Amino acid sequence: METDDRIVISGIAGRLPESSNVEEFSEQLFSGVDLVTEDGRRWTPGLYGVTSRTGKLKTVSQFDASFFGVHSKQVDVMDPQTRMVVETSYESIVDAGKINMNQPQSIRGSRTGVFVGVSETESIDYWCSTQERVNGYGLVGCCRAMVANRVSYSLDLRGPSYSVSCACSSGIIALQQAFYAIQTDECDAAIVAGVNVCLNPVRSLEYQKVNKLSPSGFCKVFDESCFDPQLGPNPSKPLKLGRASQLYMPTSLGVVGWCAADLGCGRLRVGIPVSEEIWAALNIEVFRVFHITESPLHGGGGGGGSVAERLDCSPVTKANRVRSPAGPIPAFRKWEWCPAMPLVGDGYVQSEAIVTIFIQRSFNAKRSYATILSARTNADGYKIEGIISPSVEMQKKLIREVYSEAGIKPAEVSYVEANGTGVKKDDREEANAIAEIFCANRSSPLLVGSVKSNVGHTESASGLTALLKVLLSMEKETLPPNLHFHKPISGVPAFVDGRLKVVDKLTSWNGGLAAINSFGFGGSNVHVLLERNSKSKNTKSVENVMRIVTFSGRTEQGVCRSLEKIEKMPVNDEFINLLHSVHRTNIPGHNYRGFALLGAAAATKEVSSVLGHRCQVPAPTTTILDYLISGRDIASQHDDSHISHTAPLLDSGVHDAESTVGRSSSVCSRSEGNGSNDEGDVIGDSAANHLD
Numbered sequence: 001m002e003t004d005d006r007i008v009i010s011g012i013a014g015r016l017p018e019s020s021n022v023e024e025f026s027e028q029l030f031s032g033v034d035l036v037t038e039d040g041r042r043w044t045p046g047l048y049g050v051t052s053r054t055g056k057l058k059t060v061s062q063f064d065a066s067f068f069g070v071h072s073k074q075v076d077v078m079d080p081q082t083r084m085v086v087e088t089s090y091e092s093i094v095d096a097g098k099i100n101m102n103q104p105q106s107i108r109g110s111r112t113g114v115f116v117g118v119s120e121t122e123s124i125d126y127w128c129s130t131q132e133r134v135n136g137y138g139l140v141g142c143c144r145a146m147v148a149n150r151v152s153y154s155l156d157l158r159g160p161s162y163s164v165s166c167a168c169s170s171g172i173i174a175l176q177q178a179f180y181a182i183q184t185d186e187c188d189a190a191i192v193a194g195v196n197v198c199l200n201p202v203r204s205l206e207y208q209k210v211n212k213l214s215p216s217g218f219c220k221v222f223d224e225s226c227f228d229p230q231l232g233p234n235p236s237k238p239l240k241l242g243r244a245s246q247l248y249m250p251t252s253l254g255v256v257g258w259c260a261a262d263l264g265c266g267r268l269r270v271g272i273p274v275s276e277e278i279w280a281a282l283n284i285e286v287f288r289v290f291h292i293t294e295s296p297l298h299g300g301g302g303g304g305g306s307v308a309e310r311l312d313c314s315p316v317t318k319a320n321r322v323r324s325p326a327g328p329i330p331a332f333r334k335w336e337w338c339p340a341m342p343l344v345g346d347g348y349v350q351s352e353a354i355v356t357i358f359i360q361r362s363f364n365a366k367r368s369y370a371t372i373l374s375a376r377t378n379a380d381g382y383k384i385e386g387i388i389s390p391s392v393e394m395q396k397k398l399i400r401e402v403y404s405e406a407g408i409k410p411a412e413v414s415y416v417e418a419n420g421t422g423v424k425k426d427d428r429e430e431a432n433a434i435a436e437i438f439c440a441n442r443s444s445p446l447l448v449g450s451v452k453s454n455v456g457h458t459e460s461a462s463g464l465t466a467l468l469k470v471l472l473s474m475e476k477e478t479l480p481p482n483l484h485f486h487k488p489i490s491g492v493p494a495f496v497d498g499r500l501k502v503v504d505k506l507t508s509w510n511g512g513l514a515a516i517n518s519f520g521f522g523g524s525n526v527h528v529l530l531e532r533n534s535k536s537k538n539t540k541s542v543e544n545v546m547r548i549v550t551f552s553g554r555t556e557q558g559v560c561r562s563l564e565k566i567e568k569m570p571v572n573d574e575f576i577n578l579l580h581s582v583h584r585t586n587i588p589g590h591n592y593r594g595f596a597l598l599g600a601a602a603a604t605k606e607v608s609s610v611l612g613h614r615c616q617v618p619a620p621t622t623t624i625l626d627y628l629i630s631g632r633d634i635a636s637q638h639d640d641s642h643i644s645h646t647a648p649l650l651d652s653g654v655h656d657a658e659s660t661v662g663r664s665s666s667v668c669s670r671s672e673g674n675g676s677n678d679e680g681d682v683i684g685d686s687a688a689n690h691l692d
Contacts, residue, residue, distance in 0.1 A: 004363040006371045007182050008533070011096030011358030013088040014468060017055035017351055017455050026472045030480045030506065035455045036349050038217065043201040050204045053217030055351025055456035060197055063087065067554060067589045068154045078141035079123045081195040081354070082150050085116060088356035089151045089191045096358045097366035097578045099587065113159030113187035115178040116148040117170030117194040119460040125200060151191060159187030165460070167520035168419075169377075170194060171355065172463020176375040176526055178359060189360035194461035197352050204350055210388065212521070214347035214422055219457060221420035221450040222427055222495075222502050224487040348421040351456030355464035366578060368533040369471045373513075374406040380523035388521045392429040395525050399437050399517070402527045408513065410438045413446070413529075415479065415503075415514045417466045420450030421457055428491045430517065435494030438515075445501040447509070453483045463518040463526065470514050474532040479507040546599035549576055552583050552590035556607055563596040563605045571598060 012022055017035040019025035028035060038045065038053040045052035060080040065072060068086055075083070093099075098107050124142035127133050140146060144163045152161040160181055164174040171194020178190035198204065207213050214220070362368060378398045380391035403410050416434055420427050431448070438446050451469040452458075458465045473479050485504045488495035495502075511532030519525040549566055553559040569575075576598075583593075594607035 004361070006362045006373075007179055007359055008362045008365050008368040008371050009357050009359050009471065009530075010365040010367050010369065011092035011094070011098070012356070012369065012468060012471060013091035013095055014353065014355040015057050015084055015088065016353045016355070016458075016465065016468075018058060020058055022468065022472075025468075026476075029451075029454055029469065029472065030476065030478065032481050032483065032506075033454075034483055036217065036219075036351065042198060047201050048205045050201045050208060051213065051215070051217050051349070054198060054204075054349060055353070055458065057084075057197065057352045057354075060084070060199075060352075064554065070154070073135070074137050074141055077123075077127050077135065077137045078150075079121045079147070080199075081118060081121060081197050082141065082147045084354045085147055085193045085195050085356065086151050086154050088354050089114070089155065089193060092191060092356045092358040093155070094582055095367075096360070097581050098358070099582050099585065107189065108156045109158060111159045111188045112155075112157040113178055113181050113190040114148045114151045114157055114161040115174040115181075115190055115192050116151070116163045117166070117172070117174040117192075117460050117464070118144055118147050118163050119165050119167055119170050119196070120203065121147070122197070122200040122203060147193075147195065151193075157191070159190065166524035167522045168457070168459050168462050169518045169520035169524045169526050170460035170463075171465075172467065172516065172518045172526045172528060173377050173520075173524060175357070175359075175372075175464065175467070175528065176377050179372055179375045182359065182361065189358065189364070191356060191358055192464070193354065193356040194458075194464035195354045196459045196461040198350050207350070212347055212423065214349050216346060217349055218484045219348050219422040219450075219452045220346070220484045221418075221422050221453045221482060222431060222448070222489050222492075223422075223485045224489055347423055348452060349456040351452075351458045353455065353458035353461040353465050355461055355468050357464065357467070366581065368535075370474055370514075370530045370532055373408065373529040373531050374402045375526070375528045376402050376405065377524065377526040379525065383523070387523060390426055390429065390519050390521075390525075391523065392433045394523075395430070395517070395519060395527075396433050396437060398525050399433070399515075399527050402515075402529055406529055408529065411440060411442050413438055413513045413515050414511075415447045415449075415470070415473075415509060417470050417514065417516045418448050418450050419462075419518050420448075421452055424489070428489055431489065431492045431494065431500060434517070435492065435500050439494055439499040442499065445498055447479065447501055447503050447507065449479065449482045449503040453485065454480065463516065463528075466516050466518065467528065467530075470516060470530060473509060474511045474514070474530075477509055477511060479503045479509045481505045481507075546597055547571065547573075547576055548595055548597055549579060550583050550593070550595045551579065552587055552593040554590060554592070556592045556609070559592045559594045559607050560605075563594055563607070567596055567598060567603060567605070 014022050014025065016022075016025040018033075018037065019028060019035070036053055036055045038051075039056075040052060041056050042054065043050070043052065063070075063075060063078075063083040064087070065075040068090075070078070093107060121142050121144050124138065127138035127142055144165065148161045148163045151157065152159075164170050164177060166173050171192075174194065175192045178187075178192045181187050182190060204213065359372065362371070376398055378394055378401075380394045383389055383391050399410070416438060418427075418434065419430055434446070434448060451466050452462065454469075455465065469480065480503075482502055482504050485502055488502060492500065494500040511534070514530050514532070516528045516530070518527075549563070551559055551562050551566070553562065566579075591610055592607055593610060594605060596603075596605035
């Protein structure tokens with residue numbers, strides 16, 4: 001593929017746990033903030049025994065319905081995931097320097113596809129649960145297909161449009177589908193989104209029943225420890241048993257013993273079946289003794305209130321273990337031998353996110369975060385371990401195909417963003433697979449990490465959340481730390497000999513090639529290879545020359561905040577051109593417009609309403625023309641080439657400012673303001689692309 005034909009990521013947007021936008025998320029991610037919280041914003045803590053420690057969006061209730069033309073009756077029953085995907089899709093277009101209007105340079109009416117990864121739309125359970133709530137709008141508002149179709153409808157995009165449901169790999173497979181669609185000329189560009197919102201605790205209970213969720217409430221990816229080092233286990237305190245239903249297991253499992261797993265933090269799980277194969281694999285010779293004070297099946301109201309006390313912790317041999325009959329246990333003996341299971345990564349924590357990106361061919365892009373070199377997917381097929389167990393062999397097969405297609409050696413990759421969830425078996429097998437393929441003939445350790453340690457498992461959005469972390473790391477040339485990591489997981493030789501290294505602190509990184517590995521719990525695997533935009537930015541700016549910046553928005557406050565943020569940034573001509581390319585013409589619904597003069601002795605900006613009401617912040621003491629003449633006077637004190645270099649920008653600013661304050665509706669034809677530098681270089685800097 002020719003360089004100009006490569007497919008690049010040119011726009012990003014999102015909502016993430018405790019983060020209203022990508023910029024806020026970036027600040028917290030690189031500051032090592034744990035974005036998983038425990039509170040009652042989604043459900044009452046303790047409900048159904050489900051943990052309330054999850055990653056949560058700040059709000060799921062807001063939406064600018066009039067801007068996107070959605071009727072109030074429809075928006076009232078529209079799934080919040082759909083609302084936020086529509087919003088972030090628009091934001092990703094703007095971030096790419098595109099405008100969505102009836103203009104020649106707009107993408108409205110274009111062959112732009114929409115590909116959305118979404119597994120659940122939980123709100124349909126509410127709106128369709130009783131006859132009284134059904135009003136005909138719920139089907140359109142909550143259908144999964146509509147998450148993608150609503151974006152295409154609202155923005156008038158005419159490429160392929162569909163939602164992808166592949167469990168945890170949904171979002172990143174949506175990217176693979178979009179990548180393939182552009183390669184095969186099904187569309188010219190694509191919006192790709194992954195979304196996950198946790199509203200229903202019963203769904204979380206389902207994951208808890210299959211032992212996927214972390215009882216401790218932490219995603220301890222690739223970590224040997226499983227208890228909170230701040231809290232620690234409390235051996236003297238009575239511990240709650242698991243629910244009685246966990247004790248019913250098929251007799252075909254060949255159960256030879258039942259174990260209770262000490263989860264730390266005052267928790268105990270009872271009812272894990274242990275077969276001969278598991279005993280042989282664990283090779284455990286240290287057991288913990290618990291005193292069962294009530295029968296888990298008959299006492300304590302069905303087992304939920306039964307307690308156990310730790311009596312001692314003495315070494316015994318496997319021959320001493322108590323054998324229990326296969327199948328349900330009618331009642332526990334007074335003494336029960338329970339192995340102290342090594343709970344490496346005891347599960348994951350559910351989390352919410354919406355991540356949206358805009359991809360297109362590089363010759364059409366005004367900015368480039370990274371190039372997608374290859375993206376492929378496959379499925380595990382039948383596995384004797386069961387459908388929710390990952391296949392390490394199929395993962396390795398897929399990864400080899402990706403690098404064969406790209407013509408790149410795996411050893412050239414400097415960082416792998418792993419699927420890593422905190423589930424012991426899955427993490428160990430993935431780490432060994434990565435080591436086998438990427439660590440052959442390496443001269444330095446391969447850096448690995450997983451954003452799930454920072455934000456939790458965003459499930460259908462997890463692949464794109466991982467991709468977002470990689471893009472931000474490329475921009476900052478720094479990798480953020482994995483949280484809750486203390487000691488590498490056992491059973492992975494590459495961690496011991498240093499071929500693999502978990503990034504557990506802020507680490508300088510030159511970008512280069514990075515890989516994203518993801519798989520869904522139903523067996524859908526995907527692997528994406530990215531190359532950082534290595535083109536040098538044109539940071540040279542003419543000093544002592546004032547620049548005018550124009551901006552429009554939905555509210556006066558939003559325009560003011562954006563202009564204030566721009567004023568605080570280092571002067572960047574490419575960024576100013578990108579802003580002008582978006583805001584130089586009328587955007588329907590943007591009723592407030594303003595300008596700021598950068599480089600002036602005193603902060604000067606003005607915001608006005610196109611409806612006729614002008615508000616000044618503060619009122620300028622002279623006319624706009626006076627400031628522009630002053631800027632040219634300063635420029636004239638230097639070489640004349642400075643004037644010719646900045647004149648198009650200033651002239652563009654004159655016309656934009658005139659339009660802003662209602663003096664003229666004309667658009668300058670002298671400078672297209674296309675966001676590129678004089679040589680046509682693609683912008684590769686996201687220093688302040690996420691404004692209100």
